[in-house]
Amino acid sequence: MSTTTTAVLVPLLPFLGAAAGLLLGRRVPGAVRPLAVLPTLAAAVLAVVVAWQQGGGKTLDAATRLTPTGSVPIDLALHLDGFAVLVAVLVGIVATCVQLYSTAYLRDDPRYPSYAALVSLFTSAMLLVVYSGDLMVLLVGWEVMGICSYFLVGHYWETRAARSASLKAFLVTKLGDVPFLIGVFALAADAGTFRINGILTTAVSGGIEHPTLVALLLLAGVAGKSAQFPLHTWLPDAMAGPTPVSALIHAATMVAAGVYLIARLLPVFAASAAALVVMAVMAAITMAGSAVAALAQDDIKRVLAYSTVGQLGYMTGALAVGNRSAAVFHLISHGAFKALLFLGAGVIIHAAGTNSLAAMSRMTGLAKRVPDAYWTMTAGLLALAAIPPFSGFFSKEAVLGAAEHATTGDAPGIPAAAGWTVLVAGLLTALLTAGYATRLWLLAFRGKGAEAAGHGREPLAMNAVLWVLFLPTAALGLAAWKLPDWFDGVALTPTLTTSVLSTGLALAGVIVTYAAWRRTAAYAARSPLGAVAADPEAAPYISEEETIATHEAAYGGIAGAPDPADPGRLLLGSLHRHAVGGFHLDAVYAALFVRPTRAAARLARFLDREVVEAYVRGAGGAPRLLGAAVRRAQTGNVQTYLSALLAGSVVLAVAAVLVATGA
Amino acid sequence: MHLVYPAVLAALLFCVGLYGVLARRNAILVLMSVELMLNAVNLNLVAFDVWLRDTLHAGQALTLFTIAIAAAEIGIGLAIVLQVYRNRGTADVDRLRDLDEDAHRPDPERADREEKAEAAA
Amino acid sequence: MTGSAMLAAQANGFLSPSGVEIAFLLVGIATLGAAVVTVTTKQLVHAALWLVLALGGLAVEYLLLTAEFIAWVQVLIYVGSVVVLLLFGLMLTKAPIGRSPDADSANRWPAIGVAVAAAAALVWVVVDAFRTTWIDLRGAPQGSTKVSGEILFRHWVLPFEALSVLLLAALVGAIVLSRRKKEER
Numbered sequence: 001m002s003t004t005t006t007a008v009l010v011p012l013l014p015f016l017g018a019a020a021g022l023l024l025g026r027r028v029p030g031a032v033r034p035l036a037v038l039p040t041l042a043a044a045v046l047a048v049v050v051a052w053q054q055g056g057g058k059t060l061d062a063a064t065r066l067t068p069t070g071s072v073p074i075d076l077a078l079h080l081d082g083f084a085v086l087v088a089v090l091v092g093i094v095a096t097c098v099q100l101y102s103t104a105y106l107r108d109d110p111r112y113p114s115y116a117a118l119v120s121l122f123t124s125a126m127l128l129v130v131y132s133g134d135l136m137v138l139l140v141g142w143e144v145m146g147i148c149s150y151f152l153v154g155h156y157w158e159t160r161a162a163r164s165a166s167l168k169a170f171l172v173t174k175l176g177d178v179p180f181l182i183g184v185f186a187l188a189a190d191a192g193t194f195r196i197n198g199i200l201t202t203a204v205s206g207g208i209e210h211p212t213l214v215a216l217l218l219l220a221g222v223a224g225k226s227a228q229f230p231l232h233t234w235l236p237d238a239m240a241g242p243t244p245v246s247a248l249i250h251a252a253t254m255v256a257a258g259v260y261l262i263a264r265l266l267p268v269f270a271a272s273a274a275a276l277v278v279m280a281v282m283a284a285i286t287m288a289g290s291a292v293a294a295l296a297q298d299d300i301k302r303v304l305a306y307s308t309v310g311q312l313g314y315m316t317g318a319l320a321v322g323n324r325s326a327a328v329f330h331l332i333s334h335g336a337f338k339a340l341l342f343l344g345a346g347v348i349i350h351a352a353g354t355n356s357l358a359a360m361s362r363m364t365g366l367a368k369r370v371p372d373a374y375w376t377m378t379a380g381l382l383a384l385a386a387i388p389p390f391s392g393f394f395s396k397e398a399v400l401g402a403a404e405h406a407t408t409g410d411a412p413g414i415p416a417a418a419g420w421t422v423l424v425a426g427l428l429t430a431l432l433t434a435g436y437a438t439r440l441w442l443l444a445f446r447g448k449g450a451e452a453a454g455h456g457r458e459p460l461a462m463n464a465v466l467w468v469l470f471l472p473t474a475a476l477g478l479a480a481w482k483l484p485d486w487f488d489g490v491a492l493t494p495t496l497t498t499s500v501l502s503t504g505l506a507l508a509g510v511i512v513t514y515a516a517w518r519r520t521a522a523y524a525a526r527s528p529l530g531a532v533a534a535d536p537e538a539a540p541y542i543s544e545e546e547t548i549a550t551h552e553a554a555y556g557g558i559a560g561a562p563d564p565a566d567p568g569r570l571l572l573g574s575l576h577r578h579a580v581g582g583f584h585l586d587a588v589y590a591a592l593f594v595r596p597t598r599a600a601a602r603l604a605r606f607l608d609r610e611v612v613e614a615y616v617r618g619a620g621g622a623p624r625l626l627g628a629a630v631r632r633a634q635t636g637n638v639q640t641y642l643s644a645l646l647a648g649s650v651v652l653a654v655a656a657v658l659v660a661t662g663a
Numbered sequence: 664m665h666l667v668y669p670a671v672l673a674a675l676l677f678c679v680g681l682y683g684v685l686a687r688r689n690a691i692l693v694l695m696s697v698e699l700m701l702n703a704v705n706l707n708l709v710a711f712d713v714w715l716r717d718t719l720h721a722g723q724a725l726t727l728f729t730i731a732i733a734a735a736e737i738g739i740g741l742a743i744v745l746q747v748y749r750n751r752g753t754a755d756v757d758r759l760r761d762l763d764e765d766a767h768r769p770d771p772e773r774a775d776r777e778e779k780a781e782a783a784a
Numbered sequence: 785m786t787g788s789a790m791l792a793a794q795a796n797g798f799l800s801p802s803g804v805e806i807a808f809l810l811v812g813i814a815t816l817g818a819a820v821v822t823v824t825t826k827q828l829v830h831a832a833l834w835l836v837l838a839l840g841g842l843a844v845e846y847l848l849l850t851a852e853f854i855a856w857v858q859v860l861i862y863v864g865s866v867v868v869l870l871l872f873g874l875m876l877t878k879a880p881i882g883r884s885p886d887a888d889s890a891n892r893w894p895a896i897g898v899a900v901a902a903a904a905a906l907v908w909v910v911v912d913a914f915r916t917t918w919i920d921l922r923g924a925p926q927g928s929t930k931v932s933g934e935i936l937f938r939h940w941v942l943p944f945e946a947l948s949v950l951l952l953a954a955l956v957g958a959i960v961l962s963r964r965k966k967e968e969r
Contacts, residue, residue: 636763639756639891643685647898654905664805665798666917669849670910672812676819676838678903683823685895686888691873692828695835698866699819702842705858709851713926714919720935723927724943726854727936730861731947735954737866741873742961749964754877757889 003053004062007078010046010088011127011141013039014095018120025113036116037099040123044092047127051085061133061197072188077195079133079264082486083328087260088130090332091253093472094339095123097465098248101343104459105244105350108539115155119248122148126253130260135184135194138261142225145254146173152249153241156541159549161558165237172234176224183217186210187268196264203267215268215275218261219282226258228316229286232309233585236293236559239301240548242541243346246301251308251342252335259315259331263324270322273415280320280418284425287313289583291432295439295568296579298561299355299551300345303440307384308338310429314399317422322414323402325487329480330395336472337383337392344377344466347458348444350540355547356555357440358529358563361521362449372463374445376470381441383473385434385506388499394477396502397494400426404498423498430502434509439567442517448524462540516567524565529555557581669710676703690744690754694737701733804921808848815841826883828874836867849919851927 017039024031054060063077099119106112125148128141147170154166188194190209191202208214222228227235238250249255262269262279269275287310294306311334318327349355351370352363360366367374383392403426406419480492555561560580563569569576578584633640676699683696705726712722748754801809818837825831839862846855925931936944 634763636760637757637889637891638759638762639685639889640894641762643891643894643898646681646685646902647894650898650902650905657905657909664802664808664849664919664921666914666919667911668805668808668812669845670914671907672816672845674906674910675816675903676842678899678906679816679819679823681902682895682899685898686892687823688887688889689828689877689879691870691877691879692823692831692887694873695831695870696823698835698862699822699838702839702858702862705854706842706845709846709849709854709927710919713849713851713921714917716926719939720926720931723851723854723932724936724940726851727857727932728943728947730854730857731951734861734866735951737869738954738958739961741869742958744873745876745962748877754879755889757891 003050003060003080004078006046006053007050007060007062007080007131010043010050010092011124011131013043013046013124014120014127015124018117018124021113021117021120025117029113032113032116033103036120037096037103040092040099040120041096043123043127044089044096047085047088047092050080051089054080054082054085063133063195072192072194074136074194075134076137077133078131079196080131083260083263083324084130086332086483086486087256087328088127090335091123091126091130094248094252094335094469095119095126097339097343097468098244100461101247101346101465102242102244104461104540105346106242106539106541107459109541111155115152115242118148118151119245122152122249122254126257129257133196135188135196135199137194138196139181139184142257142261143177145249145257146170146177146225149173149238149249149254152245153238155242155245156240156545156548159240159545161237161548161552162240165234165240169234169238172231173224176221176231179217180221180224183214183221186214186217190214199265200267203265203271206271208268208271211268211271212274215272216278218265218268219275219279222258222262222316223282224258225261226255226312226316227309228258228282228312229289230585232286232290233582233589235309236297236302236305236582239299239305240558243301243342243349243544246305247339247342247346250305251338255308255312256315256331256335259312259319259327262316262319263328263331266319266322266324269319270413273413276320276322276418277415277421279316280421283313283317283320284421286310287317287425287429288432291429291436292572292575293579293582294436295432295572296576297559298357298555298563298566298580299559300348300357300360300440300444301342301355302559303357303436304338304341304345307341307433307436308334310433311338311384313429314396314426317426318399318402320418321402321406321422323399323405323490325484325490325492326395326398326402328487329398329483329492333383333391333395333472333476336469336476337380337390340376340466340469340473341380341384343462343469344373344380346540346544347373347462347466348377349547350543351458353543353547355544356551356561357443358555358561358566361443361447361524361563361565362529363447364449364451366447367445370458372458372466376466376473378441378445379470379473381437385437385510386430386502387434387506388503389474389477391473391476393503394480394492394494396426396430397499398480398492400430400498400502401492401495402490404495427502427505431505431509434506435513435571436568438510438513439517442514442521442567446517446521448521459540513567513571516570520565520567520570522565524563527564529561529563666710666714669706673703673707673710676700676706688755688757690747690756691741693756694740694744697740698733698737701729705729804848808845811841811844811848815845824888826885826887827881828879828884828887829871829881832867832870832874835870836863839863839867846927849927850921850925852925853927853929853932855927856929 017035021032021035024035060080061078063075065073065075099116102112102116102119106115109115122145125141125144129138129145132138132141150166150170153169154162156162157166184194187199187208190207191199193199202208203211220231224231235250235255239246241250269279290306290309290313294303294310297303297306311330315327315330315334318324318330347370348360348366351373352360352366354360379390383390386393386396400423403419403423406414407416407423408419409416480494483492484490552558557580559582572579581587633644680696680698680700680703683699684693687693687696708722708726708729712720712726715722744754747759751759815838818834818841822831822834822838825834839858843855843858843863846852846858
């Protein structure tokens with residue numbers, strides 16, 4: 001089998017699996033699990049094969065044109081370079097892990113068939129985005145991912161949080177997609193093709209007329225998809241979906257698609273220094289803001305969600321300084337360890353019966369109950385905090401190194417301002433990241449209080465997956481020496497200055513948080529808090545759904561908890577109140593978009609009810625009156641009818657005669 | 664002879680029959696009026712046949728047929744009227760109002776009438 | 785209209801009527817009067833008798849138009865059988881003898897309106913169309929029994945036979961309709 005054929009099979013297999021799963025899910029319940037896992041597994045294996053065959057060597061391009069489509073042709077094009085094949089391997093492996101994990105996590109869920117099919121469809125769409133060499137085809141995958149995300153976030157649609165979160169995710173990402181689409185059209189109009197190769201050639205030769213405008217339009221779509229400021233607000237709320245979905249879609253893959261797209265189109269962005277600066281500022285705000293917000297969250301998954309936003313900010317930052325190798329390196333290592341963290345969080349939520357860190361901090365022995373999750377998540381959090389030798393350290397160093405490289409002005413075409421912005425924000429975020437990672441670990445695993453409720457041993461599939469993902473989390477850093485062969489050849493190894501600086505800051509963050517925790521942990525016993533949903537026999541997803549549904553009632557909000565024992569509260573001080581709600585960005589959106597939309601809707605309703613409907617009622621009323629008049633003529637007396645008939649005949653006859661005689 | 668005489672007579676007879684059909688209450692009187700209308704048509708047919716000197720005498724032949732059909736019609740019509748009279752106790756055209764939209768509502772007068780009809784039958 | 789007929793029409797004005805015309809007019813007035821009484825009288829049985837007069841008058845009109853056979857058929861069938869049938873019908877439906885004040889329905893005035901309008905329209909059209917048309921009644925009678933028999937059994941024999949089937953059907957239908965059902969007895 002040629003590499004191209006294999007590559008075509010990679011997105012195709014999960015798609016066929018999804019179609020078969022949707023068709024057979026109800027009728028053949030036994031086939032659902034194999035149909036969910038096997039195609040994804042096969043796609044992952046084939047993705048590895050493709051990566052092996054491509055080997056970081058020459059870029060493979062293949063295209064076929066099914067039909068002429070107007071002025072700008074659309075091709076079914078494959079573009080296999082080092083970035084694409086490696087990201088596809090990540091997607092395949094994480095998706096396989098998540099499908100395996102889901103078989104246990106949602107084992108008794110009646111909606112599991114459609115869930116599994118949607119996850120497969122999502123995987124297929126993501127692989128399509130990764131492999132596609134044509135922007136239009138890429139856009140198809142991009143939107144399919146969006147709709148899958150909508151359905152999967154709303155999986156627990158019985159809960160209000162899930163319903164509103166799915167709508168919010170959909171609307172906010174669409175808000176970015178509209179400018180994105182315009183940007184794609186503008187690009188294609190200038191380049192005369194949707195093929196990425198052609199667009200890049202045009203961009204490099206300066207053939208794009210308004211590079212800043214196009215770049216900013218594309219950036220809006222990327223900000224929506226990759227949850228960058230100011231369109232990041234949907235991602236924390238999307239945690240109302242099932243944990244495996246959060247791991248796959250809202251941590252490892254879909255949100256990375258935006259970053260991946262900029263990486264593919266980097267020359268377009270590099271053509272405009274202004275766009276790069278905007279991107280750098282956006283990344284800096286995203287990183288620092290999300291890290292502060294993460295420090296204040298009570299829901300363990302929301303902490304991870306804000307951390308995802310922050311790590312995506314690192315990737316965007318790397319792109320803003322023109323180094324896509326570092327961005328994709330961080331994308332891959334982050335995908336692995338964040339999937340691990342989310343899946344581990346799912347195990348913890350099941351074991352603890354709650355997603356609230358405040359409640360976990362009042363439990364003793366949670367770590368002993370879930371030893372696999374404990375050890376793997378510890379590694380994951382160390383990777384997140386960028387402590388050597390875990391993978392996160394190396395990939396984050398690559399980003400900071402690139403930024404530092406840009407500050408000196410050595411990188412051609414990259415403004416030094418962008419470099420400084422990313423570097424300073426990145427270092428600050430390193431400190432904060434270490435802080436919230438430590439807080440999460442301390443609150444979840446070092447709680448004191450009542451014994452954690454027993455839920456039995458976690459299913460093997462869930463624990464095994466954690467250890468599978470542990471491998472790249474621990475060891476992917478070593479790839480820093482090998483990856484340049486696959487990517488652009490830019491060195492990704494850590495540089496001394498940034499390594500010392502960032503590791504020092506991370507350690508400082510750990511120590512400060514630990515000290516704060518030592519001071520506040522004493523309060524925990526004094527203020528009992530928390531509600532625990534204990535369903536020892538039920539499937540894990542039930543615990544999660546219950547805890548999502550009850551968090552607001554038990555803690556006064558979906559994000560925060562009134563917990564005096566929270567070290568984040570001590571560290572942030574008065575900032576804590578604002579950080580819990582994501583710095584009131586939702587309120588700003590409510591004022592800017594929701595309220596005008598509601599007012600417009602009220603106006604439309606008024607116009608419809610009072611103006612349009614008046615005509616409708618009138619149109620209905622006139623025939624009704626006419627009908628009432630006609631009904632009076634229906635006396636049942638045949639003679640009356642006949643009189644009317646004959647009178648009519650006479651009138652017609654006279655009229656006919658008059659016409660005939662020309663009178 | 665002027666053709667106008669028989670033609671005008673036929674027209675007037677027809678309209679007299681028309682009035683009878685529309686104004687008479689008893690069904691048998693309505694049938695009589697129908698006979699008048701048919702005869703008016705016959706007169707027209709004969710007059711025009713004579714005027715045109717038709718070799719086939721289609722007018723006269725048709726008149727004969729009309730007379731035969733009228734006889735058949737009066738037989739059937741009377742049978743129907745008889746049947747109606749037996750069922751309803753009346754042969755009044757304007758009291759046979761089953762086409763009325765209120766016909767199937769409970770109506771004291773109607774119920775009364777139907778009782779009478781049953782008694783008559 | 786042929787040229788000779790046109791000449792004849794010009795030669796015969798309305799102000800110099802022939803004897804046949806006078807007879808036709810008088811009988812016609814009587815017929816029309818009888819018909820009007822038929823549809824207006826309050827006595828139901830009298831209506832049938834006035835109908836006899838109207839139909840008999842029409843038979844005379846047929847004779848005056850030289851349609852001799854039709855006239856006798858008219859007398860035989862209408863006056864002889866139809867009116868008798870109608871009288872039987874009146875009796876079987878227990879029609880009141882003597883004046884019945886409700887012989888006309890409430891539809892009377894609309895009926896008058898329609899009838900007068902129709903009469904006006906028809907008479908106007910007929911007069912307008914046939915003002916000058918002349919029927920030439922000289923020569924061999926056109927409706928003698930011999931002529932009628934010849935055309936009827938030469939040209940119209942098939943319809944004539946079909947008519948017999950129709951009459952048979954009407955006969956059977958009338959019997960079926962007017963027969964009382966067994967359980968009604």
